[in-house]
Amino acid sequence: MLVFLGADYATMGLSPDEMQQRMGKWFAWNQKMQDAGQVETGHALDSTKVRQVSGPARTVTDRAGSEVKELIGGYYVVKAADFDAAEVIAADFPDYDLGGTVEIREVMVFN
Amino acid sequence: MAEENPMIDYLFRHQHGRMVAILCRIFGLEHLETIEDAVQDTFIKAIGAWRNELPDNPEAWLTTAAKNRLIDLFRSIKSARERHENLTVTAAIAVDQLFLDDEIADSQLRMIFTACHPALDPRDQIAFALKAIGGFSRKEIAAALLLKEETIKKRITRARKAVADKIIRFEIPQGEQLRIRTIRVLEVIYLLFNEGFHSAQKDLAVRKELCGEALRLSKMLIDNPLTCNADVQALFALMCFHSARLDSKINESNEILDLRTQDRSKWYFPLVVAGNDMMNLATASGEYSVYHYEAAIACEHLRAQTFEETNWKDILKWYQKLEALNPSPFNLLNMAVVNLQQADFSAAQDVLQQLEEDQLGQRKYLYHGCWAEYYKRTGDAAQAIHQYDVAISMVPNDLEKEYLLKKRERVKAD
Numbered sequence: 001m002l003v004f005l006g007a008d009y010a011t012m013g014l015s016p017d018e019m020q021q022r023m024g025k026w027f028a029w030n031q032k033m034q035d036a037g038q039v040e041t042g043h044a045l046d047s048t049k050v051r052q053v054s055g056p057a058r059t060v061t062d063r064a065g066s067e068v069k070e071l072i073g074g075y076y077v078v079k080a081a082d083f084d085a086a087e088v089i090a091a092d093f094p095d096y097d098l099g100g101t102v103e104i105r106e107v108m109v110f111n
Numbered sequence: 112m113a114e115e116n117p118m119i120d121y122l123f124r125h126q127h128g129r130m131v132a133i134l135c136r137i138f139g140l141e142h143l144e145t146i147e148d149a150v151q152d153t154f155i156k157a158i159g160a161w162r163n164e165l166p167d168n169p170e171a172w173l174t175t176a177a178k179n180r181l182i183d184l185f186r187s188i189k190s191a192r193e194r195h196e197n198l199t200v201t202a203a204i205a206v207d208q209l210f211l212d213d214e215i216a217d218s219q220l221r222m223i224f225t226a227c228h229p230a231l232d233p234r235d236q237i238a239f240a241l242k243a244i245g246g247f248s249r250k251e252i253a254a255a256l257l258l259k260e261e262t263i264k265k266r267i268t269r270a271r272k273a274v275a276d277k278i279i280r281f282e283i284p285q286g287e288q289l290r291i292r293t294i295r296v297l298e299v300i301y302l303l304f305n306e307g308f309h310s311a312q313k314d315l316a317v318r319k320e321l322c323g324e325a326l327r328l329s330k331m332l333i334d335n336p337l338t339c340n341a342d343v344q345a346l347f348a349l350m351c352f353h354s355a356r357l358d359s360k361i362n363e364s365n366e367i368l369d370l371r372t373q374d375r376s377k378w379y380f381p382l383v384v385a386g387n388d389m390m391n392l393a394t395a396s397g398e399y400s401v402y403h404y405e406a407a408i409a410c411e412h413l414r415a416q417t418f419e420e421t422n423w424k425d426i427l428k429w430y431q432k433l434e435a436l437n438p439s440p441f442n443l444l445n446m447a448v449v450n451l452q453q454a455d456f457s458a459a460q461d462v463l464q465q466l467e468e469d470q471l472g473q474r475k476y477l478y479h480g481c482w483a484e485y486y487k488r489t490g491d492a493a494q495a496i497h498q499y500d501v502a503i504s505m506v507p508n509d510l511e512k513e514y515l516l517k518k519r520e521r522v523k524a525d
Contacts, residue, residue: 016248
């Protein structure tokens with residue numbers, strides 16, 4: 001699984017044109033992975049509102065995405081032989097220049 | 112690196128202008144900032160939603176998203192609705208109606224007239240227009256106008272405040288007001304264009320966007336019978352003629368090329384045709400503005416197959432008409448340049464002697480550049496070099512400085 005952290009567009013003052021270029025890059029990356037048959041699933045997460053539940057009392061806090069330090073912006077589940085292969089796929093993530101990070105995690109399979 | 116997708120260029124930017132204009136019409140100009148943020152949200156949503164698959168009609172998708180966002184807005188500024196009676200009236204109009212093409216164009220025209228309202232500081236008008244209508248970010252505006260981002264921020268804030276404080280109506284003015292305000296609208300559009308065309312900005316893409324934006328705005332005025340007149344048609348033609356030469360003004364090593372050295376095969380013919388067609392409409396009434404004469408001059412340059420074939424006689428005639436209509440030291444300077452091209456040195460000297468450098472403000476280096484050319488052509492190398500030195504000491508732009516340095520070197524070498 002590739003988890004995307006940081007680089008929240010909403011807080012960056014990007015222009016419409018810059019956002020369109022970002023979108024083009026995301027689309028192209030997805031296309032590339034699709035063509036290679038690598039994508040299993042993936043979602044972009046809305047960052048305007050985050051509800052957190054924590055503690056034994058199940059304390060509920062509603063927060064704006066911008067208040068969360070390392071917000072998860074989305075994820076892809078991809079097919080890759082190992083971490084190195086996943087790293088190659090992650091190299092095309094579009095937002096490194098905006099301070100974004102990709103966290104690569106293996107989905108545990110029990111059988 | 113992954114390949115970019117083939118989506119319409121500047122879709123988001125243009126869509127931003129449309130949506131902000133419509134939402135201002137519904138909610139009122141006093142909510143401009145909230146509205147711009149809301150439109151921004153729509154794009155962020157699109158980036159997420161379009162990640163895996165582009166919608167069949169991206170434009171319609173954005174419009175629907177904006178409408179939905181608008182309903183959210185209705186809820187969040189409900190208290191405002193109670194304060195402003197106006198809003199209830201406007202909101203009563205079927206909202207869908209406002210998303211029809213004609214109405215969108217109408218809303219955008221209202222925004223242009225708002226940006227050019229006399230209550231706004233003239234310096235703030237361009238920045239405001241680029242933000243609200245053009246969908247440029249503060250950073251992009253700063254880069255295009257060669258100003259600090261902080262300055263742009265101040266100008267936009269001041270303009271927004273003026274719009275809110277002076278209670279400017281979001282409308283196209285009527286009657287005599289329309290005539291007066293249109294004059295300023297055309298000035299602002301031409302200023303915007305000149306920022307792109309003459310700017311010291313090295314990035315050609317940025318300059319093209321400014322020129323394109325000016326063309327787009329003037330086309331909107333032409334497409335509406337209320338705001339279309341011969342002046343805006345002539346301005347459009349003029350900007351087409353200039354734009355046709357944009358690519359040839361600078362060579363690969365980023366040096367300025369003058370008309371003599373430009374590669375004329377690089378001039379973009381479709382823009383010349385568009386300019387000619389519009390010029391035919393613009394001259395139908397027989398009443399000419401400064402834009403008509405400037406377009407005529409630009410057109411004469413395009414007509415010449417080679418620099419040597421330039422019809423300087425007609426160009427001089429158009430400058431004289433322009434000067435009669437709207438006297439300006441820049442006209443005189445240009446006339447001196449034409450005189451030099453015609454090898455009419457005494458006429459050039461006469462004109463130059465009428466001028467004083469301070470009349471030309473920041474561009475007084477052009478005056479000395481012209482004297483240098485005069486002395487060069489009349490065989491006084493020492494004076495020519497001296498005038499080039501003065502011009503070089505005054506020129507604010509690196510590209511033009513390079514150009515002058517080269518010319519000076521050539522005189523020295525001869």
